[in-house]
Structure formats: C-alpha cells, structure tokens
C-alpha cells in the first residue's frame with residue numbers, strides 16, 4: 222500500500238514513469254511493514270533497559286524478560302567483568318586495529334582459537350566477529366562454482382544468506398530438503414549426485430532456534446558419507462548447552478567426529494558476541510583466507526577475546542548451570558502445557574510456543 226507522504230523527487234520519478242528507489246520506504250511493505258508504519262514500539266524495536274536481568278521495566282511497568290539469550294546465566298558474571306576491566310586497562314577498547322589478515326592478528330586470538338578447536342575436537346578453528354557473519358563467510362568461502370549447498374528448510378537466515386552469497390559470488394547451486402526429513406534429504410542428495418561435478422555441503426542447525434528440535438545428526442552423517450557430502454553444523458544454540466562440557470549437539474549424539482565443520486556462536490550460552498568455525502587445519506586456513514565477512518572486517522577486539530576465554534572456562538565447568546537450565550526449561554514447558562499452550566515437542570532447552578495465525 223502506498224502512503225501519501227512522498228518526497229518531491231519521488232513524485233518527479235513517478236511523473237517520469239519510473240519508480241524512485243526510496244518510494245518503497247513510504248509504503249507498508251518490507252519486513253514488519255505494518256508495524257513500522259504504525260510506529261509500533263511494543264512488538265518491533267521496543268526500547269528496553271540494556272541489562273539482561275530476569276525482570277525489566279517497560280513503559281513504566283515491571284515485566285518478566287523472556288527474550289534474552291543467556292542460557293547459562295553467565296551475562297555479567299563477576300569473573301568475566303574483572304577480566305573485561307583488566308583487559309581494557311591493558312589494551313584499551315580499540316585494539317587490535319585492522320583485519321586478521323593485516324594488522325589485527327595476535328597471540329591471544331590464536332590461543333583462543335586453539336582452545337576452541339581442542340574443545341570442538343577439531344584440528345583448528347577460526348574466529349568471527351558475529352555468528353551471522355561467520356556462517357555466511359564459512360559457506361561463501363567453501364562452496365564454489367561447481368559445488369552445491371543442501372539446506373534444511375528451517376535453517377537460520379545466516380545459512381540462507383551464506384548460500385545466496387555462494388550462489389551470487391561463486392555460481393554455486395542451492396537445494397533445500399524438508400525440515401529434519403531424512404527421506405527427503407536422501408532424495409535431494411541422489412538428485413544432486415546424478416549430474417554432479419563438484420562438492421556438496423549439507424548445512425543444518427544443531428538445535429533449531431525457532432522450533433527447539435534437534436537435527437538428527439547421526440542420520441545426516443550416514444547420508445553424507447553415503448553420498449560423499451560434507452557436513453557443516455551451525456550449533457548456535459547447542460554450543461555450551463548440549464553434550465558433555467557443553468560441547469554441543471553433535472557431541473550430545475556422540476557424532477562430533479562425523480561433523481566436517483562445527484560452528485558455534487558466543488551470542489547465546491556465552492551471552493557475548495562472536496563465533497567460530499572448527500575443522501581440519503587446511504579447511505580452517507582456507508576459511509581464514511577466503512571468508513569475506515572476516516577478511517574484510519576488523520578483528521575481534523581484545524576485550525571480547527579475553528572475556529570470552531574466561532566465559533569459556535565457566536561454560537566448560539558449567540555442569541551445574543546446565544542442570545539448572547534444563548530444570549527451568551522443563552518447569553516452563555510443563556507449566557505452559559498445563560495452562561493449555563501448545564508447546565513444541567523439541568528435545569532441547571528451547572521452549573517454543575506455537576500460536577495460531579490470526580485472520581489478518
């Protein structure tokens with residue numbers, strides 16, 4: 222729907238018979254367009270207090286905060302804050318300057334990458350500034366002209382965008398299989414192999430962030446080996462929460478060694494920012510040299526590298542925190558079910574509540 226507050230330039234463009242680039246900005250189109258036009262600040266872009274507490278003030282009222290990613294309660298842990306202060310005293314807030322490729326590589330980044338790789342049971346790992354950028358960069362760097370990305374239908378936007386980048390920049394092929402449907406995955410892989418000339422990357426999440434179910438990684442591994450494909454798991458939600466020492470969803474299923482590239486973000490159980498890909502050394506080096514989202518971006522700042530390393534210690538030793546997380550999650554799921562809500566069947570700590578779509 223076109224709204225009536227157009228600029229002169231847009232009106233002129235219309236008179237010329239074409240559309241101005243900004244004309245769409247005066248419509249209720251785009252993501253959450255109706256909300257944007259209404260000036261909604263309740264469901265979209267609400268202004269909230271920055272501290273990730275259990276309770277918050279919103280529009281003058283006390284509320285329970287449901288929407289922070291702080292699975293293990295590690296946000297603002299005093300040991301992490303202490304490291305943050307010490308690191309800022311030593312290095313300030315700017316360092317290191319530049320990208321890893323040029324002037325932003327340090328022993329601290331490299332040591333952290335070794336620690337992550339060891340935990341992920343891989344030879345090496347590579348840090349990214351955001352999980353989102355890490356997934357995009359990993360897919361774009363590896364999936365080339367003759368290659369194919371095979372994605373689950375419910376994969377996160379960063380996987381979809383990574384696949385689009387591989388397609389747009391490299392000419393890669395994209396295929397989608399029905400969510401967690403192994404028969405359909407097998408059909409897709411068979412079809413891809415019929416006239417295949419390059420490699421195949423199967424990409425799934427470990428724990429699905431929206432539905433809370435787990436990818437059947439053992440079955441995916443069997444198919445990947447049968448059809449000669451590589452597996453890349455975005456375990457944003459499983460890293461730190463699932464498996465022994467929070468090693469993730471593949472470790473939970475006992476198939477970590479079947480995963481060719483394991484990916485975790487620090488934005489969920491670590492309650493911070495950043496992410497990493499872990500794999501064989503040659504593959505990790507390739508990613509480090511070819512992932513555009515990090516090659517052309519400034520390196521992860523020291524204050525994050527050092528605080529993440531401290532948080533990592535707490536995550537690894539956090540069995541009590543994980544036990545508490547599961548207890549809380551089960552309590553919430555059961556309570557909501559008793560109240561008559563439809564709670565998804567997910568086997569993870571994520572409590573997905575499905576609501577019927579309105580008429581509008």
Ligand SMILES: Cc1ncc(COP(=O)(O)O)c(C=O)c1O
Pocket residue numbers: 351352353354356377379426430455457458486487488494495496
């Ligand atoms: C499955 C999945 N992958 C990647 C991301 C992006 O991670 P980050 O917030 O670290 O950029 C998210 C965040 O919502 C996610 O749920």
